[in-house]
Amino acid sequence: xxxxxxxxxxxATARVLQGEESAxxxxxxxxxxxxxxxxxxLMGSVEEGEDIVQEAYLRAYRSLxxxxxxxxxxxxxxxxxxxxxxxIDALRSRRRREERDVALGAGSSWEGVPSADGASxxxxxxxxxxxxxxxxxxxxxxxxxxxxxxxxxxxxxxxAESMGMxxxxxxxxxxxxxTALRKRRDSHGA
Amino acid sequence: MVxxxxxxxxxxxxxxxxxxxxxxxxxxxxxxxxxxxxxxEREADSRRIFVRAGRLVLAAAMVLAIGTLAxxxxxxxxxxxxxxISYGVEELxx
Numbered sequence: 001x002x003x004x005x006x007x008x009x010x011x012a013t014a015r016v017l018q019g020e021e022s023a024x025x026x027x028x029x030x031x032x033x034x035x036x037x038x039x040x041x042l043m044g045s046v047e048e049g050e051d052i053v054q055e056a057y058l059r060a061y062r063s064l065x066x067x068x069x070x071x072x073x074x075x076x077x078x079x080x081x082x083x084x085x086x087x088i089d090a091l092r093s094r095r096r097r098e099e100r101d102v103a104l105g106a107g108s109s110w111e112g113v114p115s116a117d118g119a120s121x122x123x124x125x126x127x128x129x130x131x132x133x134x135x136x137x138x139x140x141x142x143x144x145x146x147x148x149x150x151x152x153x154x155x156x157x158x159x160a161e162s163m164g165m166x167x168x169x170x171x172x173x174x175x176x177x178x179t180a181l182r183k184r185r186d187s188h189g190a
Numbered sequence: 191m192v193x194x195x196x197x198x199x200x201x202x203x204x205x206x207x208x209x210x211x212x213x214x215x216x217x218x219x220x221x222x223x224x225x226x227x228x229x230x231e232r233e234a235d236s237r238r239i240f241v242r243a244g245r246l247v248l249a250a251a252m253v254l255a256i257g258t259l260a261x262x263x264x265x266x267x268x269x270x271x272x273x274x275i276s277y278g279v280e281e282l283x284x
Contacts (some may be wrong), residue, residue, distance in 0.1 A: 021232060028224055036216040039210075050216055054224050058231055065235070120213040127210035134203070150204035151211070180194045 006012045016064045024061055031076060035083055041151050042087035042144055044132025046125065052090060056082040077161070082146060084162045091140035135177075137184070142177035145170055 009030050032053065039056075040049030046159035059082055063069040073081070131151070135143045141163070148154045148162065156174075160167045 010237045024228065025225070028221060028228075032216050032221065032224070036220065037211065037214040042215050046214065046217065050220050050223075053216075054220075054227055055226055056250055058227055061228060061231060064269065116204070121215070124214045127207045128214075130206050131204075131211075146204070150201060151208040178200055181200055185196060185199070 009075055013064070013071075016061075017067070017069070017071075021065060024057075024064065027060075027075065028057060031079055034076075035079060038080065038152060039083050039087060041131065042084065042147055043090060044128050045135070046128065048090065052083055052086045056086055073161075081162050081164070083144055084148070085164070088140045088144055088163075091143065093096055095140065136180075138180055142173045142180070146177040147175040149174055 001162065009027060012023045012030070014025040016027070017119065035053045035056065036046070036049050038049075039052045043049050047105045056079055058071070060079055061073075069078070131147070135146065138146070145159055148159045149156070154162070154169045155168045159170045163170065
């Protein structure tokens with residue numbers, strides 16, 4: 001017997017679209033862990049990742065309430081796309097800020113790895129700092145594409161959808177990112 | 191050969207980082223912060239609706255006032271004409 005069981009996230013989305021604004025809290029509850037992990041990996045920092053996800057939720061809420069969410073993509077995919085694009089913008093701004101700081105002779109704004117969040121979270125933070133330090137010199141789009149592919153485990157098609165570009169363009173970004181990392185390794189090894 | 195080794199190094203390092211960051215969760219106050227931001231957004235929405243409704247009422251009141259003024263001006267003009275005609279009639283009779 002066929003059953004028409006609605007996914008809880010689709011159900012919450014439908015209820016927000018019908019005017020039940022409080023159903024959005026269920027969307028936050030169901031998606032925040034995954035989105036914060038994604039954003040933290042893209043940014044190399046839990047704090048910046050959380051800021052990006054918070055902004056993404058506000059954007060999504062406005063789009064759902066004012067009816068501009070067209071529903072072509074599933075909500076989770078759409079939220080992931082908002083987070084990815086916000087991360088690209090944030091990384092570009094960070095790069096500009098760092099270049100300005102270097103030009104002004106200011107010190108690094110990196111505040112070190114916060115601790116005392118529990119052993120596994122501390123380990124995760126160390127890994128994020130390592131990721132950020134390693135991929136920090138790559139252009140934002142190369143860094144995001146490589147992180148989505150190798151850390152998030154997404155396919156090139158999914159990355160293309162997330163970043164709003166063709167699969168070919170994603171493949172090019174991945175090749176360039178890997179070439180840059182190899183060159184850097186060679187120059188450090190030399 | 192070196193190229194393959196480098197590729198493997200990149201993949202292994204990223205796979206290890208992926209594993210080590212798999213336990214990442216939002217900090218405990220994250221949902222509360224999002225909730226506060228959403229509440230502020232909802233409050234701003236209510237204010238926007240109130241302001242929009244206020245603007246509509248104001249616009250309707252202005253249209254009504256202009257209509258009333260036009261009606262009053264027309265009535266006044268008609269009354270003046272009637273008076274002038276009656277004066278004219280009186281003058282003719284006088």
